[in-house]
Each structure stands twice: as C-alpha cells, then as structure tokens.
Amino acid sequence: MLAVINARLETLTNGVIEEGTLLVKDGKIAEIGADVKVPEGAAVIDAKGRTVTPGIVEAHSHAGINEKGLGWEGRDGNEGTSPITPWCHAKDAINMLAADFDEFREAGITSTGVLPGSANLLGGTAVAVKTKKTAIVEEAIFAEIGMKSALGQNPKGKYGRANKAPSTRMGNAAMLRETLLKAQQYNRKKEAGEEPKFDKSMEALIPVIKGELPILIHCHRADDIVTSIRICNEFNLKYTLEHVTEGYLIVDHLLKNDSLCAVGPTMFYGSKVENKERDFRTPVALSKAGVRFCFTTDHAVVAGRHLRTTAGIAVSWGMDRDEALKAITLYSARHMGQDHRLGSLEVGKDADFVVWSGDPLCFLTHADVTVVDGNVEYEREVL
Amino acid sequence: MLLIKNAKIYPVVGDMIERGQILIDNGKIVAIGQTVDAPAEVEVLDLEGKIVTPGLIDIHTHVGIWGDGEGADSMDGNEKPDAINPKVNALDSTNPHQRSFEGAREGGITTMQIVPGSGNPIGGLGFACKSYGNIIDEMVIKNPTGLKGALGENPKNLHGNVLKHAPATRMGTAGLIREYFEEAKAYMAKKEAAEKEGKDFDINMKYEPGVMVLRKEIPFRIHAHRHDDIVTAVRLCQELDIDCSVEHCTDGHKIADFLAKNNVLACVGPGLSNSGKVETADFTDANPAILHKAGVKVCLMTDHPFLNTRHFMTYGAVSARYGISFEDVLKMMTINPAEALGLEDRVGSLEVGKDADFLIYDGHPFSYKTKLEATYIEGKQVWERPVY
Numbered sequence: 087m088l089a090v091i092n093a094r095l096e097t098l099t100n101g102v103i104e105e106g107t108l109l110v111k112d113g114k115i116a117e118i119g120a121d122v123k124v125p126e127g128a129a130v131i132d133a134k135g136r137t138v139t140p141g142i143v144e145a146h147s148h149a150g151i152n153e154k155g156l157g158w159e160g161r162d163g164n165e166g167t168s169p170i171t172p173w174c175h176a177k178d179a180i181n182m183l184a185a186d187f188d189e190f191r192e193a194g195i196t197s198t199g200v201l202p203g204s205a206n207l208l209g210g211t212a213v214a215v216k217t218k219k220t221a222i223v224e225e226a227i228f229a230e231i232g233m234k235s236a237l238g239q240n241p242k243g244k245y246g247r248a249n250k251a252p253s254t255r256m257g258n259a260a261m262l263r264e265t266l267l268k269a270q271q272y273n274r275k276k277e278a279g280e281e282p283k284f285d286k287s288m289e290a291l292i293p294v295i296k297g298e299l300p301i302l303i304h305c306h307r308a309d310d311i312v313t314s315i316r317i318c319n320e321f322n323l324k325y326t327l328e329h330v331t332e333g334y335l336i337v338d339h340l341l342k343n344d345s346l347c348a349v350g351p352t353m354f355y356g357s358k359v360e361n362k363e364r365d366f367r368t369p370v371a372l373s374k375a376g377v378r379f380c381f382t383t384d385h386a387v388v389a390g391r392h393l394r395t396t397a398g399i400a401v402s403w404g405m406d407r408d409e410a411l412k413a414i415t416l417y418s419a420r421h422m423g424q425d426h427r428l429g430s431l432e433v434g435k436d437a438d439f440v441v442w443s444g445d446p447l448c449f450l451t452h453a454d455v456t457v458v459d460g461n462v463e464y465e466r467e468v469l
Numbered sequence: 470m471l472l473i474k475n476a477k478i479y480p481v482v483g484d485m486i487e488r489g490q491i492l493i494d495n496g497k498i499v500a501i502g503q504t505v506d507a508p509a510e511v512e513v514l515d516l517e518g519k520i521v522t523p524g525l526i527d528i529h530t531h532v533g534i535w536g537d538g539e540g541a542d543s544m545d546g547n548e549k550p551d552a553i554n555p556k557v558n559a560l561d562s563t564n565p566h567q568r569s570f571e572g573a574r575e576g577g578i579t580t581m582q583i584v585p586g587s588g589n590p591i592g593g594l595g596f597a598c599k600s601y602g603n604i605i606d607e608m609v610i611k612n613p614t615g616l617k618g619a620l621g622e623n624p625k626n627l628h629g630n631v632l633k634h635a636p637a638t639r640m641g642t643a644g645l646i647r648e649y650f651e652e653a654k655a656y657m658a659k660k661e662a663a664e665k666e667g668k669d670f671d672i673n674m675k676y677e678p679g680v681m682v683l684r685k686e687i688p689f690r691i692h693a694h695r696h697d698d699i700v701t702a703v704r705l706c707q708e709l710d711i712d713c714s715v716e717h718c719t720d721g722h723k724i725a726d727f728l729a730k731n732n733v734l735a736c737v738g739p740g741l742s743n744s745g746k747v748e749t750a751d752f753t754d755a756n757p758a759i760l761h762k763a764g765v766k767v768c769l770m771t772d773h774p775f776l777n778t779r780h781f782m783t784y785g786a787v788s789a790r791y792g793i794s795f796e797d798v799l800k801m802m803t804i805n806p807a808e809a810l811g812l813e814d815r816v817g818s819l820e821v822g823k824d825a826d827f828l829i830y831d832g833h834p835f836s837y838k839t840k841l842e843a844t845y846i847e848g849k850q851v852w853e854r855p856v857y
Contacts, residue, residue, distance in 0.1 A: 154745070156747060359540045362538020367857050385743070388743060389741060404857050447837050449787050450786060
C-alpha cells in the first residue's frame, strides 16, 4: 500500500483537493480526499504541498518502435513493403528498453499509445502501454487501441514515387475502400460458416469491420480529414483522426461528426507540404468549439517530454489552462478508449500519477516522482 | 521619434529598470532610463508595466533556405556533390518571403545568422540579417559571418553513403578539412607574394573563404554533436590556428570542463530535440545549464527548422529549468550571440546608440501564460500577435 500525503491533488474531474491524501492499493487509487487516514504500514510519499496530477498520457507516439537516437537501426514503425499491412502488430516491434521510455518516465508520462507509422494505408495494430521499467512488452501493454491507417502524402509518396499504387490521393482512398470491402466480404463468409481461405490482412481487419476496434487515420490536410470521415461513415467504422493539422478550417464538420481528434505535433511547421499549416490555431479553435481532442507530439517527431510544453504554449495562444491539462491526460485517455481507467485521479482508476515541482504546464517545472500502477518508476535526483 | 514608457525593461547590459523609458529616433535608441528627456510632440507608447527585452538573436538558423513545408523544391541548404564547398553563400539561397521569417518575428528573433547545412565538411558562408524585409540584401547586417563546417554523421552519410565518394568516415571528414586549409594556406602565400610584387593574381573562389578564416576575419563554425566530434573540432582549429565556434555541442555536457579550459564558444541547439539521429542520442535539455555552470560561453540556437524559430523563448525557459537565471538565459539569446557575430555595437542589448530592436511581453517571458505581443526592429513594429 502506498500513500501520498500533503498533496495538492488536481483530480481533473472533481476539482482540486488542497492538502489531500491519495491511497493506492493493488495498483489502483483506493481513496482520495482531504480527510483520508493513512493505514499503518503504508509506504508514504510526502508531497510537501506539491501538485499531484494524473500521469500524462501520450495518445499517439512511436516510442520504442521508432527508437530515438538509433537512426535506421531503430526504425521499425513502417513495414514499407506494401501499402496494405494490417497484419502487422506494434507489439512485435516495441523495445521497452528504448531510451524513449526513460524520457517518458522523466517527463511524467505514464502511458502511451504506440502506433505503427504512416507510410501505409493500413499499417498494423496499435497498442497502449504503461511506461513501466520492463523488458517484456506484454507486461506493459494493457490494450489494443486501433488499426493504424494513413491518407495524404505519405502513402502516395512512398509507393507512387516508386511507380507503384497508390500514387494519388484518390488512389489512397480507393485502395483503402477496396481492402475494407474485401474485409467485409471475408467477415460475412466467416460468420456464415463458409471458411474462406486464411488471409492475414483480412483476419486483422475483422474487429475493425465489426466496429470493435477503431481505425486511427493519419490526416493532416483538411481534404484528407474530410476523406477520412467519408470513408469511415461509408463503412460505419469506429475511428479517430490523427494529426488534424488543418482542423481549424473544418471545425463544424468535426463537431457534426463528433470526431475524436489527436492534434499534433504542433510545435513545428511542416516538414512537408501536407502539414505546412501546423500551428496553434487548430487546438484553440477546436477547444473553443467543443470538438473532442487531445494533444500529441507524435514522439519522436516532437520529443514526447514536450507534450506538456505543447499544452503550455496552447494556453499562451488562448486555450483554457485546465482544458489544456486535460488535453494531455483525460482526453488522451479518452482518445485511446481508456478513460474508464486513466486520465484523472478517481477511486478505482489506475494509480498513475505524478508529483510535480510546480505547475505541470510551467516550462520550469520538473516531474519529481512518476508513479505507474502504484509503483514509483522515476524519482528525480535533487542535488 | 517614439517614446516607450511605463515598461519593465531588461536591457541585458545594465540593471533591470522598473517603469522605465526608451526614446527612439531613426531606428536607434537615443536614450534609456527611469525617465528620459523627450520632445513634447513625441509619439508615446505607454506599456502599462509590460515587459521589454531586446530582440533575440538566433546564432544559427536555416530560416529561408530549408523549405518549411514547401517540399523538396525549396530545400536549398546543402550544395552537392562537392564535399568541400566553401564558395557558396547562404545569402544566395535565402527566400525572405518564406514563412520562417514571420515565424522568427513571432518568436521574438530580430537578428539571425543564416548558415548552410551540415551535409558537407565545408559547406559555405553564412551571414547575419534582420528578420524583417522584402529584399534580403536590405536586411543583411553582416556578410559573411563565418565559414560553415561539419563533422560527425551528416557529411559521411551524404558523401560516403549516398554519393559514394569521400568522406565515408569521421577521420575522412577531418582529413579533407585539413587538406583544404593546407591548400588555402599555400594559396594565401602565393596571393600575398603576388600582391607584394604588384603582379596579377587569379582569384580562386574555393580558397578565398579559407583565407578569411586563416586571417581570423571570420571563424570556422563547425557542426559537432557527439563529444568526440566536438573534441576533433577543437583539435582542428588549434592545429590550424583559426577561430572556432562549436555548432550544436549536443554532448557538451559530457566534456564541459574541457570546453571551458579551451575557451570554446558553444552554440547550443536545436533545443527541445527529439534525438532524431545517433549523434544526438544523448541530447539533454540540461546542456546549456551544465555548460554555463562550467564557465563555457553559451549561445542558444534554433537551427530552424529543427527547432521552430517561434519557440525560441520556450527553449530558453526549458533550459532555465536546470538552474540558470532568466538574465543569464537572456544573455545566451542576445548579447552573447551579438558578440560572437561581431555585432555587439549594433544589437544584443538595449543601450544608447544601438538598433531599437525590442520585444513587448504581457508577462514574464518564461511563463506559459505570457504572450509576446509585439516585435520591433529598428523602431518599427514588424509583428503583432494575431488573436486565434
């Protein structure tokens, strides 16, 4: 049993508890409040008035799958041998000992979605992992969060430039539709007991076709976002929109479709034509309109430790401070379909939280203690 | 004439002035202090206690030469295929209409050194300019400001790996640099002899920049991330007796005492890095603080687009997290680069006689709630914060 005492608890869902206590039992938050008794024998972290928030959640990263600082050797995010590789699974490429996870723990990130890259129309299954210190990926994975997909310039560039399909945006859309259509047919045959010939791509797409697993679609430009929504509506898929760089141009459309968006990375202009409009206009506009979104760094496109830096900058551009904090915790958890267990300090949720040296959005603040599933996974050395 | 009043002024050189005033005429600061003598008919800007700092100086950027979302058509930073390419000048690649110039103004950068990329062991000349204008030649304030060099993985990758010629290794890169300067020395001797004897001499564009470096008119600005590359940079410059600045200095935190002992100028960045390459694997946000505490002279750089110019001050704030004062970080973004570029008579602090390049903040520049409201260059407002 672990107790955090004398903490300023920013619960995110039930306000701030000054001089509060948080009790952890079996990796879950057992009690939280100002008048909670610390049981005898519990390990105690004295926050000494410091702020405690839920752990930061990075909904869209390539941690451990495109390892930082390793160059080509560390890049395992894109099975770039065919545009249709839904049969790939992120769990087979994540190195939990990668430096990315050290960075995440030091930055107060307690869980992250790890997605295949965006070279392929269908890139493989994405998972959510805890940033535990472990070499065994199974010990870190706690959910499959979706099937990675991509529209826009990456697939058409990767294959089109090699004179293969797809080579245009309409080619992207048509190949994606064709594959989804085949998966529908494959699934129908299976459900009818017809036993179609095993197809690894079709098998992987069955939960997508059934609406059980969302499709996570890379789309930067407004037209690519609109195409993503069009295709998902045609096939009645559960989906999330990833990047949404030009979202500010189509706020009403996103609202009308109640789309879930992961916005980012926002701190750089485009590295390429499709994301040249990267800016803080989109998060500010989406937040004001009430579109459901979270921030992402797309780590290591922007370093994941600067997810909270991104949220801080968004405040300077006019986003509400508490909403900005939710957009890197609770809303990121919602984006991954995990807000029932992550993203706020509530009894019954996972004991993922951070003791901060100050306001977590402040650029001068350190994560002092990072706790994942009730275990201290990082503690800052104070010299 | 413009009178700024009721400003909390951080002049960088000199103490902070609460509710101070600055008088500007013809783009220059003519008076600064608690109160200044101003003519009655002067235009007044009452800042109501807002914060004023000098415009920031970015010692190393690729603003205007690196595409910024325009794709391959606008990538003009690395001239190929020659590994030794001193004859090019970044000025001839720079597009002042690229969005990065506006980003620089948004980030509070009023002066910057624009340099060629790091694909070549010797990559060409850099220059310094203001961040506002229509015609790049009218924005230049010094040209050239240095000869760009590069060690580490970029040159050996571009040449050895992609173009299949030398250099293919770190020792190859250093060897080609040595060879170039030895040739430049021989060229310089011939040129000087010809000048002495009043004889005609055929100028060779390849060696003219080398001569400028050998005569210490400009420094050799060497891209070096990994600790051993930084040490090689110092070794080369000591052997050749030339002025050196270490660009990036990512592993500087591992060899801070060595850098202090050798009086090395460290231009550190891009900040907030994602460690995209092997040579940047050990990047830490604490690097500027560690170097500063060891006594190394530090300038911060964006290396735009690798850190977007618009987030330069955020880089400063994150660096301060590891134990540097606001005033010291501000020096790394103003007067230190001004001195490193030989522009300290003109920019880098708010002092009488200097250019009226300044920024107006509605709060402390390190706070995430603070807005940079306006950027001024030579007394003229060149950027105003849009409302989203």
